[in-house]
Each structure stands twice: as structure tokens, then as C-alpha cells.
Amino acid sequence: MRVLGVDPGLTRCGLGVVDVAASRQATLLGVGVVGSSHELSLEARLLVIAEAVDQWLDAFKPDVLAIERVFAQTNLSTVMGVAQVSGVVMVAAARRGIPVAMHTPSEVKAAVTGNGRADKAHVTAMVTRLLRLDEPPRPADAADALALAIAHAWRSGASFASGSQSTTAAQQLWREAERKSKVTKNKEAPGATWH
DSSP, X not given: OEEEEEEOOSSEEEEEEEEEOTTOOEEEEEEEEEEOOTTSOHHHHHHHHHHHHHHHHHHHOOSEEEEEOOOOOSOHHHHHHHHHHHHHHHHHHHHXXXXXXXXXXXXXXXXXXXXXXXXXXXXXXXXXXXXXXXXXXXXXXXXXXXXXXXXXXXXXXXXXXXXXXXXXXXXXXXXXXXXXXXXXXXXXXXXXXXX
């Protein structure tokens, strides 16, 4: 499965593409961050991001796009920017018939680290290890995009059967986090966001 992970942000939008085999081994294909200047108008900033996402979708042709789910924060302007970028990204995928999956930060953290409250450093370290990289992807937005892609592939993979002997501890914790998120829908802990 090829997944494009997107960590949406108006100033920095993280993009990461991985191929994940049935064995759950993930391989890095591309990673980067698209930036837009505060000096540009909102529509111009969204256009910069939209054009970059179009290029990534056309170049990598992912099977699915995984994006961070937007939820309420104390900083309304940040939420609005993330929501606007998310909309642009989802439309770009929809135009190509690419399915979109949304995941909360705690779900992604649980999938890749085994801890839904892991910090950015732990997420980056695990992404580096899972992708067998010589150095961590930088900045953190890039690592977060890769974490989204890996988490989605693990969740969707055919070999990811709950309770199977091949399921890793991190994946078992993912299932638990997913189950809890359905019970406590839309209740994120303060400070859980990656922005």
C-alpha cells in the first residue's frame, strides 16, 4: 500500500510518502515540507500548498491519502488555517479518486510509538527506526506526515488482524486507542496536537 501522509498547516505542511508491505515493513519514498509566507494573502498561501500537493499526488500516485483530523484548540486562527489546508488537500485527492483517511494525533502516536501521548521527539525517533533512516526527518512536520502514513497503512493492512500473532505491541495499542477514540469521540487531551 502506498500512502501519502499530510500534516496540514498553513505555514508548514508536512508531506510524506511510504510504501508498506503486507509484512508491515515501511519504506520511505519521499518526504518534505511545503511552506507559505505570512506575507502572502490567504488564497495565495492556499494555492502554494494546493500546487505542491497536486505535484506530490501526480508524482507518487498514492493508493490513499492520510491526513490529521482537525479538532478544537485554544488558538482559533491555527485551527482555521489547518482546516483550510485540510480542505484543499482533500479536494486534490478527491479530484483524482484517491480515498482520504483522517486520524487524530493520539491515534497516530499510539500506532507508531505504543503511547497515544508520546512527544514529538519520540514520534520522530520511532519513524526514523521504522523507516530504517540514517537520520531523523526534519522538521517535525515531515516526521508527523510520515507517522500518519505509517499509522494508516498499519491500520488498513490485511495482515493487521486484531489478536494475530504477527501483530506488534504498537499495533495492539493502536487498536486500543482506536477503540477508545470511538468511545470518547472528539475528546482530545489538552496539548495533544502536533501544531
